[in-house]
Amino acid sequence: MALIVQKYGGTSVGDIERIKNVARKVKARVDQGHQLVVVLSAMAGVTNSLIALAGEISSDPDPRELDVLLTTGEQQSVALFCMAAREMGMPARSLMGFQAAILTDRMFGRARINFVETRRIHELLDKGRLVVVAGFQGVDEDTGDITTLGRGGSDTTAVALAAALRAEVCEIYTDVEGVFTTDPNVEPKARKLAQVSYEEMLEMASLGAKVLDIRSVALAAKFGVRVHVRSTFTDREGTMVIPEDHIDEKLMVSGVAYNKNEARIKVRGVPDQPGVASKLFTPISQAGIVVDVIIQNTSADGITDLTFTVPKTDYKRALELVQQVAQTIGARAVRGDTDIAKVSIIGIGMRNHSGVATKMFETLARENINIQMINTSEIKISCVIEEKYTELAVRALHEAFGLAQQNEPEAEEVSRV
Ligand code: ASP
Ligand code: MG
DSSP states (O other): OOEEEEEEOTTTTSSHHHHHHHHHHHHHHHHTTOEEEEEEOOOTTHHHHHHHHHHHHOSSOOHHHHHHHHHHHHHHHHHHHHHHHHHTTOOEEEEOTTTTTEEEOSOTTSOOEEEEOOHHHHHHHHTTOEEEEETTEEEETTTOOEEEOOTTTHHHHHHHHHHHTTOSEEEEEESSSSOBSSOTTTOTTOOBOSEEEHHHHHHHHHTTOTTSOHHHHHHHHHHTOOEEEEETTOOSOOEEEEOGGGOSSOOSOOEEEEEOOEEEEEEEEEEOOTTHHHHHHHHHHHTTOOOOOEEEOOOBTTEEEEEEEEEGGGHHHHHHHHHHHHHHHTOSEEEEEOOEEEEEEEOGGGGGOSSHHHHHHHHHHHTTOOOOEEEEETTEEEEEEEGGGHHHHHHHHHHHTTOSOTHHHHHHHHHHO
16 A cells, blocks of 8 residues: 555646546546545646736735635535535545645745645545645745645645655656657657656756656655656556656656747947946846857957847846846947747766767758757757757657657567567
8 A cells, every 4th residue: 555646737627527537537546446646737727827817816816815815616525526526425625735834934825835734634635535635826825825736736735645655656647648758740760768866857847848847846746756747538657757767767868848939139349348248138127037058169369259049028128128228338239139949958868978969969960950049958969040040950850860750660679479
C-alpha cells in the first residue's frame, strides 16, 4: 500500500462526465488498497471567466478580493468531485487550501507556500477517507486571508503535498500523454520520453514546453518528489520526472524547445565603460522585467553594442526604459524587433559530450538559418533566429539529434530477419 498524490487539471474535470471519469480512475487505485490525496484544478475555463467578471468591475481589482473570488473555481470542482466519489461508495472529503493548512506568504495572486501542516490530512487518511484538496490556493499564516499561488498553481499544490506527506509519487494527470522530445504540433515524429531529469524539465518548462508549471518542478527538485506526468484519458504510462542519477539513459539531447514570446532590443554605440551595463539593466529589473539572452560585442574605439531579449509582453515598457537610459549614457541608437524566436536543445548528456553545439550550428546552417544570438548553460544551447524559421529549425534539430520515432530501424530489423 502506498500513499499517492494525484492532480487533475482543468480539462480533466471540465464537465460532469469528466468528473465522474476521474472518480472512476481514483476508485481503481483506492480499490488496489492505496491511500490517495487528490488535488483538483477548477473546471476548464472557470478561472478565466472569474477573472473576466472581475475585469468588468475594475481594470485593477483588489488583489485580496480577487484571490477570494478565484479560489471559488477550485471550491466547485472539489465539492462536485466528492459528490461523485461518494456516489461510487468512496468516503471522500474536500478540503480548501486553508483547511488543508497550506500556509503561504501574503503575496496575493502569486503566493509562495511556506509550510504544509499535514496533521488534518493524516487524520482523515487514517480514518480511511479519500482526501480531495482544492489546488492553487493557500492561506496567509499571519492573517488567515485566502491566497492563490498564481496561474497553473495546482501543480505546485500537488507537489507540495507530495513532499509534505512523503508520498511515493505525485501523479499529474493532464490532457497530454507526457513530456515529448518536442512539440508534436510542430514535429509529428516527436516521441514521449519515459524519463526526464528535474533540470531538463526546468529548462524545457522555462523554454515554453507547457506540460508542468515551472514552480512545481523546482519544488519537486528541492524535495526529490517523483513526478509522473500522464494523460487522464488513457491508462498508458507517461513521463517520470526524477533526479538525474535515477535516469537510465542519459541522452545527449533529450528535447528541442522553442519560444516565440521574446523580443529583442539592440543598443548601438554604447560607451565601453564600467557601470554602463548596470545603468542600462537596473531600471529594467526594477520594473520587474526578466532579461534572457544578453550579448555584448567586442568594442572598437571604446564603443560597443549591447543586445538582449525580454518577454514580448514587456517589450514596449523595456524599450521605453532603455530609450531613457540611452540618452544619459550617450548611446547612439536603440532598436527593437519582435520577429525573433529562440530554439534550444536540452540534455544532461551534454555535460560529458563535446561537439553538441557544433552539430546544432551545422544543422541550422544546412537549412540556411542565420543564428543571431547564442546562449548556453551546462545542459542547454539556445539560438535566437528569425521567427519564421522556428518550425523548420525545430524539425531539423529533432532529426539531427536522432529524436524522431524509431519506427524505421525497427522495420529494418524485421526485414533482416
Ligand atoms: N485554476 C487555476 C488556473 O487556471 C490553477 C490551475 O489550474 O492550476 O490557473
Ligand atoms: Mg496546468
